[in-house]
Amino acid sequence: MSTIKATAAVLTDYSSKKTLLSLRPHNKPLGGFWEFPGGKIEYGETPKDALCRECYEELGILISPKDLLFLKEIDILYSKNKVNILFFQVMRWDQRPQPKEGQKLAWHTKETVKNLKTLPRVKEILNAIQFEEEKL
Numbered sequence: 001m002s003t004i005k006a007t008a009a010v011l012t013d014y015s016s017k018k019t020l021l022s023l024r025p026h027n028k029p030l031g032g033f034w035e036f037p038g039g040k041i042e043y044g045e046t047p048k049d050a051l052c053r054e055c056y057e058e059l060g061i062l063i064s065p066k067d068l069l070f071l072k073e074i075d076i077l078y079s080k081n082k083v084n085i086l087f088f089q090v091m092r093w094d095q096r097p098q099p100k101e102g103q104k105l106a107w108h109t110k111e112t113v114k115n116l117k118t119l120p121r122v123k124e125i126l127n128a129i130q131f132e133e134e135k136l
Contacts, residue, residue: 003082007051008038009063010071011090011097012129018107019126021116022058025102034108035119036087037097047086055090059097059105067092071128076120087125 011020021034037058041050048065055063068088076083099105108116110126 001077001080001082003084005041005047006039006083006085007041007047007054008036008085008087008125009051009055009068009090010036010087010125010129011093013107016107016109018109019113019129020097021106021108021113021118021122022099023104023106024119030119032117033119034106034113034116035122036125038085048088051086051088055093055097058099058101058103060100061093061095061097063090063093072125074121074124085121089129 012018020037022037024031024033024035026032037055038051039054039058041047042053045053046065048068051068052063052065055061067090069091071087071089073084073086076085097105110129113123113126
């Protein structure tokens with residue numbers, strides 16, 4: 001079983017308590033599932049550099065590696081391979097995310113995500129996000 005290394009971006013609008021999710025196009029593997037933007041780490045890239053590249057390619061936003069805060073590392077087993085995903089909270093980005101690869105984007109609260117068909121562990125990551133008043 002091979003291992004694929006990937007990164008995922010957790011972009012959160014704290015004022016509305018919403019997090020950006022991307023709907024995988026139906027013509028791609030696992031199409032129709034909601035996920036965090038991100039993708040595979042290419043040879044020679046650091047995880048943060050890969051995520052900055054992926055966010056630009058998928059969302060048209062520029063992110064600095066210094067604005068990425070590590071959240072969690074998760075292994076997901078599929079029938080033919082294992083995907084090792086590093087999740088990062090994106091603390092700052094330069095403009096409004098736009099769908100650059102034909103995907104649908106939507107901002108969701110923890111409540112609205114409960115009714116979505118998501119890739120494994122999306123809801124777990126969302127539940128780990130703490131908003132200021134939740135910390136009190």
